[in-house]
Amino acid sequence: MREGFLCVGDLDVDVIANLTDFPSSDQKVAGHWVGKEVGGMAANVAVGLSRLGADARLVAAVGDDDFGRFALARMRRENVDTRFVVTRPNGQTFVCLILHTEHGERALVRLQTDAYLPRADEIGLDAFNGVRHVHATFGNADLAHRVVELARRAEVTTSIDLEAADIPDDPAPLLDLLPKLDWLFMNRAARRQLLDLGGHAVIEGIPRVVTTLGSDGSCIHLNGAMISARSRDVNVTDTTGAGDGFVAAMLHGALVDHLPPFECLARANAAAAAVVTASGAQTGLPTARELAAMTSIRPDHA
8 A cells, every 4th residue: 555745845956066176265176067867855755755665745846947847757757746846937946056076075055046945825735635744844934834734734744854054043933843743854963953942852842853863873762762773884976865865764664664763764774875875866765675675674565
């Protein structure tokens, strides 16, 4: 039986280049074009869930341009439901520049447009039909609050992926939202910045708080206890999208396969490891069979 997930947030085109080194001010460096791929945190999670066998739906925005058509075509090829993606007439699709150096360093530049995210009034209850869980980014407070409000009305569970760059100068809307969540995902930098706002009290009301720790693995705070799992040693090609692959595998493991927390973390770490071995955010997202082969967990979905 396939399970329905709704992902709300960004869908972009990643333009990827390799450089000899990052330039300093007023400096030119040599580099070469790698290519363009589809990305965006919400879109990556949707593709990750679809490859694992779940029904995945996306609410996002694109421009009425070649990049937008490219992104939508790729998402449909991945069997992601794009009926609720908004196309902005005469708009430009959000682009992310991903720069890699010969030394393994990475930098991302978000070229935000009016199609960076859908507006809060562009999502309605109809997007939640057949959905059991909604996952969103916190790129816009009004949108995030709208998603959680509609999720409550639709009686579906919720998760937010929080990046340090998305924590607003005025944290009140974020702090108001956190106790309403079922899951919170963040990396170490976002966790540190969030706890600086008010200590552990700011996350105590959230049933499941998951933190990715890079090479140190990941952990989940659950019912007052912490469970952790180590990362996998792999040859890293591109870390873009590793966290999104982690989220997809974690949610699928917990909500579809009903695995215990440690196995969910181990499987999510394996999915993240698969992502970083390939170039691009979505290229290395594993299928259920591929992930099962990495973790010795038998897949319920082909």
